[in-house]
Amino acid sequence: MSIRDTSRCLIAIFLAGCAASYPVRTSREFLQQGNFTQAFHAINDARQAQIDAHEEVDAKTEECYQEVRIRFLLYEARQAIFDGDERKAVRLIAEVQLTSPNNAVAKELAQRAKHRVASQLCLKGEEFISIGDLAQALECFELALIGEPDMEVALAGRVLAQSDVAKLHGIAQRQFLEAIRKLPEFRYNEAGYHAGVAVLRDASRTDAQDVRVRAYRAVAEVEQQRAEESRNNGAYGAALMSYREALRLWPELPNGEANIVAMTHELEAQASLERASMAIRTGQMEKARALLQAALLLSTLERGPINELLFEARKHEGQQNYDIARDLEIEGKKSEALVQFELVSKDWPDGLADEKTRIGALRNDIQGAEKAFAEGESAEQKNDLKAALEHYRAAQTYYSAYKDVTVRVARLAAVSRSGS
Numbered sequence: 001m002s003i004r005d006t007s008r009c010l011i012a013i014f015l016a017g018c019a020a021s022y023p024v025r026t027s028r029e030f031l032q033q034g035n036f037t038q039a040f041h042a043i044n045d046a047r048q049a050q051i052d053a054h055e056e057v058d059a060k061t062e063e064c065y066q067e068v069r070i071r072f073l074l075y076e077a078r079q080a081i082f083d084g085d086e087r088k089a090v091r092l093i094a095e096v097q098l099t100s101p102n103n104a105v106a107k108e109l110a111q112r113a114k115h116r117v118a119s120q121l122c123l124k125g126e127e128f129i130s131i132g133d134l135a136q137a138l139e140c141f142e143l144a145l146i147g148e149p150d151m152e153v154a155l156a157g158r159v160l161a162q163s164d165v166a167k168l169h170g171i172a173q174r175q176f177l178e179a180i181r182k183l184p185e186f187r188y189n190e191a192g193y194h195a196g197v198a199v200l201r202d203a204s205r206t207d208a209q210d211v212r213v214r215a216y217r218a219v220a221e222v223e224q225q226r227a228e229e230s231r232n233n234g235a236y237g238a239a240l241m242s243y244r245e246a247l248r249l250w251p252e253l254p255n256g257e258a259n260i261v262a263m264t265h266e267l268e269a270q271a272s273l274e275r276a277s278m279a280i281r282t283g284q285m286e287k288a289r290a291l292l293q294a295a296l297l298l299s300t301l302e303r304g305p306i307n308e309l310l311f312e313a314r315k316h317e318g319q320q321n322y323d324i325a326r327d328l329e330i331e332g333k334k335s336e337a338l339v340q341f342e343l344v345s346k347d348w349p350d351g352l353a354d355e356k357t358r359i360g361a362l363r364n365d366i367q368g369a370e371k372a373f374a375e376g377e378s379a380e381q382k383n384d385l386k387a388a389l390e391h392y393r394a395a396q397t398y399y400s401a402y403k404d405v406t407v408r409v410a411r412l413a414a415v416s417r418s419g420s
Helices: 005-032 036-052 057-083 086-099 104-131 134-147 152-162 165-185 186-202 206-234 236-249 257-282 285-298 305-331 334-347 355-381 387-400 403-420
Strands: none
Touching: 005 036, 005 057, 036 057, 057 086, 057 104, 086 152, 104 134, 104 152, 134 165, 152 355, 165 285, 206 236, 206 257, 236 257, 257 285, 257 305, 285 305, 305 334, 305 355, 334 355, 355 387
């Protein structure tokens, strides 16, 4: 192989390496920004392109793909839990655990998802008990125990569903007493459960019903406090989940529906804020402003950050216009640069950068060029070509692109040389 062929091979290998590293770098940048979806699609598309081309996936791409895929699946699992789709979350977590069985985040999310599924099954079981369908109730409690074998509510529910109906009144009394004992200890969930069972077993027990209502309201108040803490910390997703749980426990909770609507709006505003930030970074100012204006209409808690980002978008756009003006100035297009700088100055009366200084300097140069050019024309009309040439050169010094001053200087300079 010749030196030239060797060089070509080396260049091809280098370019291939650069092409492979670009999607890896892009994916990791998205990952640093918390944009797991874009990060995954960037590296997945690159990896799939290599597979479609019947090429072996290079090591860096594969390593990045495996890392980002796990982060993406965990992100999707969190979203599924937040949306109440625990079964989807469990499926996604299982995919993670196939390749990363000791992943601590996956284990924690799996536990949360399983607990929520078990809790929902217990609620269904209680509903079936309330209508006397003990067989369906037993099935719900058994399914809950598959996911969480030590869940006390599910264990108690299973015992209840299997119990002898003939003992209802006696057991109802014991359940009510159990509820009364637990209420002062702030064990509200258990108190509500026992009191509910007492009401089920003996419909005449209005005292048990009162205990149950008090217990559920107490739990609802705790959930509401948790929601308010999350809201104050800017964790609107967690706040929304707690508000929903509080309203489920206490359907007449004051401002319950309004709190859920408000948190839903804050979440939407927060999402718009993130998308606007990305739009600003990519120079899409119009899109960023539209997103931020929409967020302002939705949010009451994020107005400060939204207004800050609106200012940032405005400043970014102002800087873009300033850069255009500077480019025109560097190219010697002083009239066009002056117009652009004046637009910047109009938008930023208190100043964005040094545009006011540059406007003054450009005006002086343009005025100097106008004056010298006029004097050159006057001298030329009087046939004083030497004076005309000096004036034109002065105009050219002020503003080289002014009218046809360069052509006039060249013409008179040629005449001067031929005359000498």
